[in-house]
Amino acid sequence: MSNITEIARRARVSRTTVSRVLNNHPYVKQDKREAVLKAMQDLNYVPNLNAVNLSRGKTNVIGVIVPTINHPFFSNLIEGIGRGCYKHHYRMLVHQSNYDPGHEIEFFNMLKYKLIDGLILGSSMLSGPVLDELSHYGSVVSCEASGSRLITKVLVNHESGIRMAVEHLRSKGHRRIGLCIGNPASGIGISRKKAFSALLEAYGLEWRDDWYYEGKYSIEDGSAVAASIAGQSLAPSAMVVGSDYVAAGLIKEAARQGIKVPEELAVIGFDNQPIAQVMDLTTIQQPIVQMGETAAAALHLMLTEAERPSDQTLELELIVRQST
Amino acid sequence: MSNITEIARRARVSRTTVSRVLNNHPYVKQDKREAVLKAMQDLNYVPNLNAVNLSRGKTNVIGVIVPTINHPFFSNLIEGIGRGCYKHHYRMLVHQSNYDPGHEIEFFNMLKYKLIDGLILGSSMLSGPVLDELSHYGSVVSCEASGSRLITKVLVNHESGIRMAVEHLRSKGHRRIGLCIGNPASGIGISRKKAFSALLEAYGLEWRDDWYYEGKYSIEDGSAVAASIAGQSLAPSAMVVGSDYVAAGLIKEAARQGIKVPEELAVIGFDNQPIAQVMDLTTIQQPIVQMGETAAAALHLMLTEAERPSDQTLELELIVRQST
DNA sequence: GGTTGCTGTGAAACGCGTTCCATACTTTAT
DNA sequence: ATAAAGTATGGAACGCGTTTCACAGCAACC
Numbered sequence: 001m002s003n004i005t006e007i008a009r010r011a012r013v014s015r016t017t018v019s020r021v022l023n024n025h026p027y028v029k030q031d032k033r034e035a036v037l038k039a040m041q042d043l044n045y046v047p048n049l050n051a052v053n054l055s056r057g058k059t060n061v062i063g064v065i066v067p068t069i070n071h072p073f074f075s076n077l078i079e080g081i082g083r084g085c086y087k088h089h090y091r092m093l094v095h096q097s098n099y100d101p102g103h104e105i106e107f108f109n110m111l112k113y114k115l116i117d118g119l120i121l122g123s124s125m126l127s128g129p130v131l132d133e134l135s136h137y138g139s140v141v142s143c144e145a146s147g148s149r150l151i152t153k154v155l156v157n158h159e160s161g162i163r164m165a166v167e168h169l170r171s172k173g174h175r176r177i178g179l180c181i182g183n184p185a186s187g188i189g190i191s192r193k194k195a196f197s198a199l200l201e202a203y204g205l206e207w208r209d210d211w212y213y214e215g216k217y218s219i220e221d222g223s224a225v226a227a228s229i230a231g232q233s234l235a236p237s238a239m240v241v242g243s244d245y246v247a248a249g250l251i252k253e254a255a256r257q258g259i260k261v262p263e264e265l266a267v268i269g270f271d272n273q274p275i276a277q278v279m280d281l282t283t284i285q286q287p288i289v290q291m292g293e294t295a296a297a298a299l300h301l302m303l304t305e306a307e308r309p310s311d312q313t314l315e316l317e318l319i320v321r322q323s324t
Numbered sequence: 325m326s327n328i329t330e331i332a333r334r335a336r337v338s339r340t341t342v343s344r345v346l347n348n349h350p351y352v353k354q355d356k357r358e359a360v361l362k363a364m365q366d367l368n369y370v371p372n373l374n375a376v377n378l379s380r381g382k383t384n385v386i387g388v389i390v391p392t393i394n395h396p397f398f399s400n401l402i403e404g405i406g407r408g409c410y411k412h413h414y415r416m417l418v419h420q421s422n423y424d425p426g427h428e429i430e431f432f433n434m435l436k437y438k439l440i441d442g443l444i445l446g447s448s449m450l451s452g453p454v455l456d457e458l459s460h461y462g463s464v465v466s467c468e469a470s471g472s473r474l475i476t477k478v479l480v481n482h483e484s485g486i487r488m489a490v491e492h493l494r495s496k497g498h499r500r501i502g503l504c505i506g507n508p509a510s511g512i513g514i515s516r517k518k519a520f521s522a523l524l525e526a527y528g529l530e531w532r533d534d535w536y537y538e539g540k541y542s543i544e545d546g547s548a549v550a551a552s553i554a555g556q557s558l559a560p561s562a563m564v565v566g567s568d569y570v571a572a573g574l575i576k577e578a579a580r581q582g583i584k585v586p587e588e589l590a591v592i593g594f595d596n597q598p599i600a601q602v603m604d605l606t607t608i609q610q611p612i613v614q615m616g617e618t619a620a621a622a623l624h625l626m627l628t629e630a631e632r633p634s635d636q637t638l639e640l641e642l643i644v645r646q647s648t
Numbered sequence: 649g650g651t652t653g654c655t656g657t658g659a660a661a662c663g664c665g666t667t668c669c670a671t672a673c674t675t676t677a678t
Numbered sequence: 679a680t681a682a683a684g685t686a687t688g689g690a691a692c693g694c695g696t697t698t699c700a701c702a703g704c705a706a707c708c
């Protein structure tokens with residue numbers, strides 16, 4: 001495999017000139033430029049990007065940490081980040097953390113190692129101070145609220161989403177409202193739970209521990225929630241569920257248990273996933289793909305302008321269907 | 325940021341010795357090793373992996389090409405590849421091609437450029453000969469049948485999947501069976517269509533162009549199919565649908581149109597996605613995550629043993645629910 | 649005692665493109 | 679005509695870890 005030295009020799013110019021041609025530097029005479037291009041053609045030259053990366057000290061690769069890819073929220077997010085990366089000529093390195101802080105820190109090291117130029121956090125288990133510490137190694141954008149004050153955030157307003165959900169249910173006359181979330185230790189989980197309990201308090205509604213479910217991610221989990229609710233003597237009349245999948249499982253199992261939706265139990269989901277559509281599920285639509293694109297664009301800005309863009313909050317939308 | 329030269333100076337050894345410590349080479353005396361480790365600690369040393377990559381001529385990065393991430397088939401596949409990569413200490417670079425051959429070739433160049441050690445094709449629009457040509461640049465594993473004879477394949481037996489579906493429907497007495505697939509030009513699409521028409525022929529069933537739909541990916545697409553079927557004077561009594569999402573949309577819209585499932589229209593999907601469960605959809609389960617893991621493992625084998633592992637075919641399973 | 653074979657260590661070259669600096673030739677401006 | 683500014687090109691250093699080769703020290707072997 002040829003390198004610039006060979007090209008230079010063949011084109012009878014210096015390696016510097018070859019490099020200039022490679023980088024479209026203006027100060028190269030037409031004839032030399034052509035000679036170089038011809039030599040590259042002849043020798044079937046391909047630049048070794050590792051050498052370029054080493055030289056330049058950057059890689060044009062953006063890392064992405066998500067707990068799992070195989071979850072509609074994150075696959076949508078990655079889709080968006082992927083688009084943003086493509087638009088700004090980055091490549092995207094995806095890492096699954098399984099919510100394991102060790103895995104996350106390991107990946108953060110790639111920033112130190114200069115193997116990635118920047119990092120996008122889909123969802124993280126790391127605490128604010130730890131993130132602040134780690135963010136010194138490079139540019140980081142987070143897609144969820146986190147304790148960190150240094151990291152730029154691109155997020156949906158979870159508080160507003162929960163508010164939409166609760167107010168919608170309240171307007172339908174519900175007073176016994178329960179909550180079901182995913183990972184309670186993640187940024188999303190924390191925000192949602194906090195917003196929810198604050199709202200209940202504000203509206204004078206009761207928070208009951210047995211109407212609160214956490215660690216629910218899948219359809220099966222949703223079924224389990226429905227089964228649990230079916231067994232309660234005083235059951236909630238409405239559930240705010242952090243994921244359409246879980247909500248779908250809940251509705252399905254509720255039907256099996258003879259609980260009428262929405263008459264006896266109203267259900268509102270999150271994300272407006274395809275499944276929400278076929279299940280006629282009222283849901284809070286989050287612009288996840290757009291969030292990914294925005295995050296990539298923000299990171300690009302940090303990397304090129306070397307400034308920290310302000311946090312961005314994307315707006316949510318309530319989509320009313322038959323489940324409330 | 326420190327480098328091995330500084331470490332060497334501080335530990336009063338040569339750079340070679342530092343490198344040996346870094347790579348756990350046995351021929352380093354205990355005291356020197358400790359001195360080096362101490363110096364690393366003191367200077368907060370992190371190796372520059374770009375330099376390592378340049379030196380070694382490899383990157384421990386595996387590239388993955390998928391048309392889109394935001395599709396359950398591919399997000400599952402990526403999940404599996406991600407797991408396999410983690411297990412074998414690779415990192416995973418994901419690229420969305422949108423079924424654009426240009427994008428694909430562009431990404432293939434990364435093999436040439438030595439930016440990735442190997443490549444996994446989720447689904448490709450490139451023809452067999454082109455793939456054979458491109459595969460000379462490095463190790464490639466494909467997750468779908470392709471015209472290429474050089475590329476190692478890890479795939480599900482689409483022929484067998486279609487057979488399961490058709491035989492199941494036949495056993496239920498169906499004689500008017502239609503087919504609905506995604507991208508007809510992709511490996512999956514080609515295999516499925518071919519297998520399907522061959523089976524119809526073998527069983528003496530009729531192929532009708534108006535019972536065949538292609539380019540259907542989403543729930544909305546499925547609804548459109550149902551609407552189309554509803555308008556036919558002679559409609560199929562059963563549909564084999566290449567994706568659970570599309571099948572779900574089909575069922576949903578069929579219900580709206582007053583077509584009874586499964587009595588008037590049986591529907592069988594593919595993948596056993598969560599949505600299949602809540603829609604009570606009979607489906608052909610494909611071990612997609614496992615396929616991703618297997619593909620990563622196969623690539624690892626190629627990269628380390630420098631041999632081409634034989635193609636692997638994973639088995640499918642028919643999951644019967646209420647839609648047939 | 650001389651050979652063979654490890655163990656341990658370092659100098660120097662290598663992989664390869666980029667970039668700083670010096671130099672020289674043209675233009676343009678005054 | 680002369681200084682100033684721009685154009686064009688090359689040499690050498692740089693980024694940084696790995697690897698080859700040479701060599702010294704030391705133990706085992708015949």
